[in-house]
Amino acid sequence: MSKIGVFICHCGENIAAKVDCTRLASALGDHPGVASSIEYKYFCSDPGQESVKKAIRDNNLTGVVVAACSPRMHEATFRKACAEAGLNPYMCEIANIREQCSWVHNDGEKATDKAIDIVRSMVEKVKRNNTLQPIEVPVTRRALVIGGGIAGIQAALDIANAGQEVVLVEREPSLGGHMAQLSETFPTLDCSQCIMTPRMVEAAQHPKIRLLTYAEIESVDGYIGNFQVKVRLKARYVNKSTCTGCGECITKCPSKKIASEFDCGIGRRTAIYTPFAQAVPNIPVIDKNNCTYFKNGKCKICVKSCPLDCIDFEMQDEFEDLEIGAIVVATGFQVQNNALYGEYGYGKYQDVINGLQFERLASASGPTAGKIQRPSDGKEPETVVFIQCAGSRDPSKGVKYCSKICCMYTAKHAMLYAHKVHGGKSRIFYMDIRAAGKGYDEFTRRAIEEDEAGYLRGRVSKVWLENGKLMVRGVDTLLGKPVEIAADMVVLATAMIAQPDAKEFAKTIGIGYDEYGFFNEAHLKLRPVESSTAGIYLAGACQSPKDIPDSVAQASASAAKVLALFSKEKLEREPVIAVNNESTCAGCWGCVLACPYDAIEKKDIKDRSGKVIKRVASVNPGLCQGCGTCVTFCRSNSIDLAGFTEKQIFAEVMGL
Amino acid sequence: MSIEQQYRTRAKELLSAGEVKMVIGYGAGTTAERRRPIFITSPDETERLVLDSACIANLSGYLVTEGLLSDEKRVAVFLRPEGIRALNVLAAEAQLDPLQVVIIGFDLPKGELKSLQGSSVDDFTDLLGALKESTPDVDGRELLEKIEKMSPEERFAFWQEEFSKCIKCYACRQACPMCYCRRCIVDSNQPQWVNTSSHTLGNFEWNIVRAFHLSGRCVECGNCDRACPVNIPLRLINRKMAQEVLDSFNHFAGTSKTQEPVLASFKKDDSETFIL
Structure with a gap:
């Protein structure tokens, strides 16, 4: 006979304001098999968890249902509490009466009725739960960092400095990414190369880091702690081992x-x-x-x-297989193609450039050695117009989101321009100045007050060439008047977008992505550096537009996640895996094909003489991720998912 | 020599030479219009074989009789193109080794008996490929067109009416070469997903499960339709599903012995965005 404990959490007022928790507790108290049904303001708090443990001990509970928020929030919390009270953690389930009930309904009476249904159905499931034991899998202590920009380098260095092996893969011929292209960096104006290049050297020379540049990821197989990665080393046509870089x-x-x-x-x-x-x-x-x-x-x-005979035109791409325990994805971003905005004349007029091109003009290592010169004739521009949000926050033509860095770099550009071209006039068209960050607002104020950046609140409608000047027509919404400015150069603050092949890449390595192609985190607030695939972490602008401090912080955070994974020799995994009933399995191998993780193998069943009498599907518990694809495919219903068996689901549905 | 006589001779030769241990073919039925499957194991019995326009049943299902092919000996079987497609599906789903099957192929275009050259599934690749491109000859096309024109409500009512006749005898399952599972989902009672009683819901559940389990696999041999004692037009459901699968995935069941099952295989260029 089941003895189920039901714990109804008020979640402060999140649940209690809509759901009548007292009525809910009493309704569940009368449900067959429920031994205890209590309510409390915050079950996730320490006294709340204690009361769960006490109820388990006092009533010898065989199962627990916590009616609270989403299981993604606190399933682990309550399962741990149950384990501490001596109950198998998989005998504890969460009934979500917050996101799926109180938050989405107005009528308290009906919400309470629905909550009763939700909790009852979960009680029916728990009655059929089985005790499960976690699965142990070995961990390969070697991390793969994909992308050699600042985020990738930071993650690689942090992991390597903790003594773990790292393979750092970069698809371009050199490390550096976008940060190496920048001139100075906001809000301190230190030179990007001066802070970037030493890190590049450090990564390249680190004894724990293996650097593979001009290399791309071909395929990723396996699972957390045990990935098999194939890397394509693109042919450089230059022998790496003999070249000295003499130039x-x-x-x-x-x-x-x-x-x-x-x-x-x-x-x-x-x-x-x-x-x-x-x-x-x-x-x-x-x-x-x-x-x-x-x-x-x-x-x-x-x-x-070549004095050392390093050139080899016959060189072919090579492939290398790597055994990897954890992956940090730091593949960065691209800037949107400004040609989308024909009215701004990008591509038509040479002196209409984007922000990244301005960085190259302002950079000491750039084509003008840091002098601000017009690309068309090399003249120093006397007036420069900066157009912010050229693509960002524009659902009709560009992208819906804010690219986050443009307000800051435009202020920086105006500053650099003022420092390099004395008497030069800068005019900045903006929608809002978004300068949230340490020292950021001070920075934009400085640009306005000390470096005389002329901010105009409004949009630009058109840029055209007239008598050798780029005429910029826009509106100053604070004055309520249209304005026309004759400029020598126009700089567009282009949107930051996902890498053009981001979606393809996400499919190759098996992580999720959003509508824009930025990679999805497992939980926006609570698991922001983990991807939805266990063992794959995210760093930098491949997840969303980020500036350098945020990218570095996220890189270090993902390194911490990798190191936590590498801190143990074995990894405990949830035992929610598929199990096959060999006696009913027809051996059609549909599940083998359907499985996205290659976790199902063919197994021979032999008689006593060793003769194969039947071949059936067999699930590898180390590889199975418990997604359930095979369960839905199996025509004879032979495969079931531990923790979500058909019996349990059926009882759950019938409990409604 | 008539085709029937030629094939009798061939069956006799195959058995005498020990190339096959059994010939599965057609024998005389209870009336002149009916044929029943016969299983010949001795060369002396091959005169019992009958081949004429009444030989329409798909015999491929007998090949997956438990234990029949486990001794690795070969079996010859009379098959029409649908039967050869069924053999390919069974091979693709690892239910048999096609090398163990000798095909005695024939066709009945417009009721006219015609012999087909070849003995192994691979010999018929071109024939099956051409079949994919051709317009299928469906019995009851007018009814199908009528159903297509119905509103969803009318169509639902039509099928409800048809399924109300179902007595859950599972003759359709028994006759189908694709229904080889040792335990069918309807026989699973822990939990009992499909209601076994013959009421509206249970009948709907069974027939819809059946349609889904056959999509991308059904070769439209018509065995189920002929087996149904209450004359539910099962072939029309199968036809509809086959057309959907062809239109959506360019998949025609049974064109090769290594064809991937359409509902279990994923391709990166599938239109669904959720496929990683």
């Missing part, structure tokens, strides 16, 4: 007019190149699409110029 080949390469990706198309590079002078590793790659030899079969000047 002779780069100097001699005749194809010199290729738009440099690193300089956002403002600067030029050669076909054999390193993205920038401080590249790590300082080993060039050959851009196959632009190399004269690859195009025409003639040239090989680099081969002749």
Whole structure:
């Protein structure tokens, strides 16, 4: 006979304001099999948990139902409390009467009736629960960090400094990411390269970090603690082990007019190149699409110029298989294509540029060596117009969200411009100045008050060329008047978007993503650095637009998660896994194909003489994630999910 | 020599040479229009085989009789193109090894007996591929078109009326080569998902479960339809599901012995956004 304890939480007023908890407790008290039904203001608090434990001991409860918030909030809390009172934790279930009841209903009477149904149905389930034991799986203590920008480097260094092995994979020829492209950084104006490059070197030289640049992830298999990752090492056509980075080949390469990706198309590079002078590793790659030899079969000047014979045109992509325990995804972002805004003239007028291009102009390592010059004629611009939200907060053409960093970098750009071009006039069109962050508002005030950044609250409707000037027509909504400004250069604060291949990549490694292609966290507030897949963590702007401090903080947080995982030799996993009934299994292998985790294998059943009499499906408990896809597929209903058996679900439904 | 006589000779040769241990074919039925399956194991009995326009039942289901193929010996079977497709589905679902099956193929276009060349499933790949592209010849097309034109409410009422006749004898399941499970979901009573009594809900549950379990697998041989003692037009449900699967996934059941089951396989280019 079941002795179920029902614990009805008021959640302060979250539940009690709508649901009559006293009526609920008394209704459940009369339900068959319920031995104790009590209510309390906060069951998740210490005295609340104590009362659950006391009720378990006093009544010898065989099962517990906590009627409270979502199981995602406190299932673990109450299961732990039950275990401490000697009850198998899987005999405890949560009935969600907050998100699924009190929060969404107005009529208290009906909400209470619904809450009674929800809790009753869960009591019926718990009556059929079985005790389950956690599954232990081994952990490979080696982390993979994908992306060598500031977030990836930070995560890799934090993990490596704690003594664990790291493989850092970057798809570009050098570490650095977007941060290496920046000039100065807000709100302190320290030089981005000066704080970035030493970290790049540190990561490259760290004895615990294995650096794979110009490499991409081909596939990810396995599960938390036990991933198998295949990496494609793209052919550099330069021998990594012998090249010293002398740069002779780069100097001699005749194809010199290729738009440099690193300089956002403002600067030029050669076909054999390193993205920038401080590249790590300082080993060039050959851009196959632009190399004269690859195009025409003639040239090989680099081969002749190389003193160490490092160039190898026959080089092929190589593959490497890695055993990995945890993955940090730090694949970063892209800037939106401004060509979306034809009215701003991007792509049509050379002097309409985006924020990242301005960074390259202002950077000492950039194509102008830090001088602010117009891309069209190299003249110093006397008036620069900055247009904020060129893509962000624009549901019709751009993206719905705020890109978060543009208010700050535009203020910074105005400041840098004021410092570099004395007497230059900056005009900034903005919607709001969003400067939340340590020292941020002070920074924007400084731009306005000390560096005379001229802020105009309003949008720009059109940019056109007239008598050599870029005419900017907009509106100053504070004055309520249209304005026209004759500018020498226009800088668009472009939206930060997900990498163009982010969704494809998410599918490859098996994590979720949102409508924009940013990767989904497991819980926005409580598990912001974990992806929805166990053992895969997120860092930086691949999750949502972030500035440098936030990216670094998240990278360190994900490193802490990885290190916590690596702190044990074995990993305990939830025993919610599929179980196959071998006597009814027809061996059609539909489940084997349907399983997204490759967790189902074929098993031979033999008679005493060793002859195979039947082949059935068999679930690998280490691989199974308990998603239930196989259960729904199985026609003969042979597969069941521990903790969510069909019997339990059926009882739950019939309890309504 | 008539096709019937040719095939009798072939069956005799296969058995005499020891190439197969059994020939599954058609024998005389209780009336001149009916044929019943016969299982010949001796070369002397091959004269009992009958082949004419009344041989419409799909015999492939007998191949998955428990233990029949477990000795790894071969069995010959008379199959129409639908039967060959069924054999492919059974092979794809690992229910038999197609190398153990010798096909004695024939077809009945417009009731005219025609022999098919080949003996192994792979010999019929082109034929089955062409079948996928052709318009299926459905018995009762007018009724199907009528049902398609109905409003959802009318259609529901139509099927409710049809299913009300169901007596849950499960003859459709017994006749179907795809219903090979050792325990059918309707026989599972812990919990009892499908109501076993023959009332509206139970009848609906059974017939809908059946339609879903056959989608992407049914080869439209018509065995179920002919077996139904109360004449529910089961072929129309199967036809509808087969068309849906073809339109949505370009899947035609039984074109090859390694075909992936449509409802269990996922592709990255599937239209559903939730597929990771």
